[in-house]
Amino acid sequence: MIKIEKLIHDYIQRDDEGNAAGTFRAIGGVDLDVSPGQFIAVLGHNGSGKSTLAKHLNALLFPTEGTVWVDGMDTKDEKNLWEIRREAGMVFQNPDNQIIAQVVEEDVGFGPENIGVPTEEIWKRVEESLKAVGMWVHRKKSPNRLSGGQKQRVSIAGVIAMQPKCIVLDEPTAMLDPNGRKEVINAAMQLNRTKGITIILITHYMEEAINADQVFVMDRGKIAMQGTPREIFAQVERMKELQLDVPQVTLLAYELRKKGLNIPVSILTKEELADALMGPAAASESEGSAEDDKAAQSEEKEAPHGNQG
Amino acid sequence: MGIKVDDISFLYERGTAMQVTALDHVSAEIPDNQFIGLIGHTGSGKSTFVQTLNGLLKVTSGHIYYNGEDIDGDKFDKKKLRSDVGLVFQYPEHQLFEVDVISDVMFGPRNLGLSDAEAKKRALEALESVRMPKSLYKSSPFDLSGGQKRRAAIAGVLAMRPKILILDEPTAGLDPKGRDEILGLIAGMKKELNMTIILVSHSMDDVARYVDRIMVMGGGKLLYDDEPVKVFRHVTELEELGLAAPQITYIMKLLKERGLDVSSDALTVEEAAAEIMAHRRELHV
Amino acid sequence: MFDSITLGQYYQTDSVLHRLDPRVKLVGTFVYLISLFVVDSYVGYIVAALFLAAMIFLSNVPFRYIVRGMKTIVFLLLITVCFNLFLTPGEVIWQAWIFKITKEGLTFAIKMAVRLSLLILGSSIMTLTTTPTQLTDALESLLRPLKKLHVPVHEISMMMSIALRFIPILMEETDKIMKAQIARGADFESKNLIKKIKSMVPLLVPLFISAFRRANDLAMAMEARCYRGGEGRTKMKPLVYKANDRIAYLVLLAFAVVCILTRIYF
Structure with missing residues (x-):
């Protein structure tokens, strides 16, 4: 589903005049292979490069060096751009800053509208997607009246409505309370199970990684550990070194x-x-x-x- | 002396169809030099409660006394109250605005009418209390890392030299290391500065190991107000409120159900390990 | 702090007006506003007021809710009335110190007050029964002919709809930052103008930063969901006129004719 080879990403730092003053290496050589239908967790402390990695999977960022393939499509190839973004949906951290419309159902319809899905088909997809995350009853509400967990589920529905093969969740629970966190993780796991959608969950809550098929731990732009949750969490000392919990x-x-x-x-x-x-x-x-x-x-x-x- | 909360209620949108009772007849005492955890899920009334304590919200009914004086009384000095009862909001780094860290921290003391020299002195003390590296004092607050920003913002309140410091979800959005740093910092401040600290949180795991007392809020009411160990004995009721006891409590409870005669009062991994080892002979290992 | 702003915020319920095509409501409001300046007699005002009353009745929005929204602009209304009342020259009917009220001023002030109230209520009926999204859709659709003149109609309507979505969020944020700074001893109630402007810095800087951060996040989220402008976009809720909408246009036409007639005969 996703294959990454020797990925390097440098951010260009600019001085006050806007001239390039240097570069900052956020990702320094990552190889990764995700099979379809897997539930993947990516762990790492703030600044470990995990969010930068996430943005490569949706072609929001492009490799400085190396290659990222999403479902066989190279992200550097411009003609693949929209197809990649449709196939690998993305949910971000802040629930408020990713809902565009003022009514839940309209927000879910936003993605399909963008890719030119016919009206009737949009309605069908919106209904399916909202039902899949248990938000159908709230479809007429304003997003401002929802809890954080509910907003994130709407965002997930908005992604599903594009019928993606893969969903990348970039710290979707960091700003939520424990109930909201459970709601969101359960919704993601449900999709993984029932629809076979590949899930890539980026998080720093260790409990959320327990059920993953594969865990990748990032540190300083590299993959420091890789394995099943059981293998990863067994290494208590190493996890502490990487500034993480078990x-x-x-x-x-x-x-x-x-x-x-x-x-x-x-x-x-x-x-x-x-x-x-x-x-x-x-x-x-x-x-x-x-x-x-x-x-x-x-x-x-x-x-x-x-x-x- | 501290704060005495006497039967307060607070209504949002009073008198309209959208009226919400955020606080429903709450009474409590907050003495000097105590470490309190205030727990409740979103919408339980905990944020409203702490905002009434320093007069940011005026109670709909009931009274709050600070050092014996009614804070809604005519002669009461609200400015003094706001400096004595410091409130650090959720995501406090969103309030930073000055050109450099130290000026931002001096904002509070300056508002108290102190001279620049005195304000600076207090700011330096506060920055030291939050372990801000000296090299960053002159940096723009917007160039700091997430954890550093938050510490700068906490220093901004600390520089007012509050006697009671309230922190609303100080660990929200931080990674495990950032969280442990902030919690360790707060516990350190408590010891160093001998003040009362109220830690507002929805995570039992965060507060359990530090505080002397836990107040649990739900539906605008103060439901439990006791030592942590005693509060966590109500695991079932807490879960109905959408709250959970610390994970360790659940582990110990399960071991007990399986027949191991451990006390389920342990709150931290260390306590639990010691308790289990004390029953070494009953184990099948 | 901003709880009181209900003026024109969408009120969720079901009614004939709610179900009307937003283009009808937009055109209707426009016609109504113009009619308020066409009529110039008490009979005309009564017609306009009756029409509004009928609309309020049809909208199913509680009258109390509408009036409560008016509270926020009473001040504005008072100023306008005072200006007209005291500054219109003519036949003096009351005088005290430097203030004098003229007959013309009194009539003018009354008319102005009535006109303004009807105008504000009239337009708030539209926003109360139409979601901002529908409104921007309607605007986009009505302005479509301008596209030929290279006016970025789609972009403008998208910008409006996003602005509307974020207004409540930024209001809440303002409230929060204000409280946080008050907790640090900031004084937003100073009477001194210079002090007042200075005191806004701790509020505005964080607010701008937050708005930029949100804009950044949102742009990225939109891109991630394949947004690339209006080209090739389909609509989830395309606007289609139904029987009710045609009747509504006829009613509007009748109303406009009556207004013109009152102008001629009264």
């Missing part, structure tokens, strides 16, 4: 290991911790041991669908 339960397991308990390094949920400490069979109500371990994992993945709005 989920609290993983941290607790890490502390317990340090104190001499023999438990696995890659614990991601409280159920896994309980199993490790008490033995899977210890819980009288739980089923077989192998089952239980699996259940703990998949439960985390499935859980959000139950409470979809």
Whole structure:
């Protein structure tokens, strides 16, 4: 779906007169390969280059060196520009600054209007998209009357209405409260599951990365770590070095290991911790041991669908 | 002495169809030198509450006493109140406007009518309290990094030398490192400057480890007002409010349900680890 | 602080007026405004007032809500009335110190007040029943002939609609920055003009910066959603005249004729 080779991005710094005074390297050689239908999380502290990377995926920025392909299309090739932007939709951080229309449904229709979709088809897409993120009941509302989480879901709907293959979410939850954060992440995961849309989630909330298929950790414009959430979060020390957190339960397991308990390094949920400490069979109500371990994992993945709005 | 809040209510758009009760008969005392966490989800009334405390919003009914004096009284000096009760808004870096960091921090003290020399002295102190590197004092506030901007803005309020400092979501939008820095800074300020700090947040994990007392707001009411450990015993009720207890609380609760006789009062990873290790013999590891 | 501004803000409900084509409402408002300057007799004003009353009734917007919006401009109205009242020369009917009221001034002031009130209420009926988006759509559609003269009609209407979307957000932001600066001891209530202008700096600088940041973000978000000007764009809600709209045009025509008749006969 997305393939990046040796990507380098330099920002040109200008002095007060507007002359180029130097360059700042935001991305210094990134290789990345994302298969269709994957849920990818990109972690990294502020200034690690993750937002710059995101903008390359939507052809909002172009490589200084190296190449980015979106669904086989080179972003540097100008004739691909609009097709790339349609195929790889983007949701930004600030919920207020990306809603253009003054009524929810009209905002969702904005993208399809731009690419010349016929009127009837727009209405169909708007309905589908708003239903997919659970915002259909709010379609007539002014965006100003929505909560932060709801606004972000409208933005996601606006992207889906373009029928993309991939959605890039650039810190979509950074300005939201915990409820809003859950709403947005659940909506994204739902789309990934039911429609097979590739999701690239850029975040600094570690809990949001737990369910990803693949996690990339960025630092100083490079990919510092790469692997499944389990592999990544097992490296508590390394994550701290990169100025990032690990989920609290993983941290607790890490502390317990340090104190001499023999438990696995890659614990991601409280159920896994309980199993490790008490033995899977210890819980009288739980089923077989192998089952239980699996259940703990998949439960985390499935859980959000139950409470979809 | 501190603040005494006596049965206050606040209505937005009073007398119209869109009337909203933001505060509904709230009473509380805020003594000197205490570290308080004020928790509630968006729309719970917490932001309205803190704005009434320094007189930015006038209560619809009830009274607020500062050092025993009614802040809505005729003779009451509101300017003094605003300098004594400092309020750092959400995303405070959006209020920066001066040409350099130090002038921006001096804005508050100057408004108090202090001489430039005195204002500067206070600004320097405040910048030191927020650990601003000296090399940045003369930089434009707009050239700072996100975390630095926020610290400059906090210094701007700190320079008024408040006795009570209220911070509304001081960690919003920061990455984990920025968040830990700001929280560590606030905890440090609390110790150094012996003031009362009210930390407004919707994250239990953020406040749990630092504060002496937690006030939980919901639907404009003050629902819980107690030590953190006692507040978190109401996990179920908190969840109904759309709030969560710290993640550690859930872990300990689960272990307890599975038969490990740990106390679920641990709030931090360290406390939890110690508590689990104390039951080393019951573990199947 | 800005809660009181309801003047002309869209009121969400369902009514005959709400369902009308926005072009009809735009043209209608225009016709109404002109008619207010055509009529020049009490009979004419009564006709105009009755027409407005009928529109308010049809709009389904509570009268209280409309009047509350008027509050914000009462001051403006008073100034205009005072100017006319005291500064119109003619037959003096009341005098005190340097103030004198003339017969002509009194008539003129009354007419002016009535005219202004009708004018403001009339145009707010349009904005109360039409979303700003519909309005800009209507404007774009009505001005389309100007495109031949290379007037960027689409761009103008897009700019207007974005401005309208961000006004409430920037209002809220102004309120917030103001409060934050007051919390730092800023004084926005100074009577001294120079001080007052100076006190605006801590408000305006952050506000401008924020507006620029938002504009930047928005431009990027629009680009990301394939916006590239009006070329090749389709419409989600194209404007199509229906039976009701044609009737409305007839009603408007009748109203205009009556107004002209009052001018001739009264």
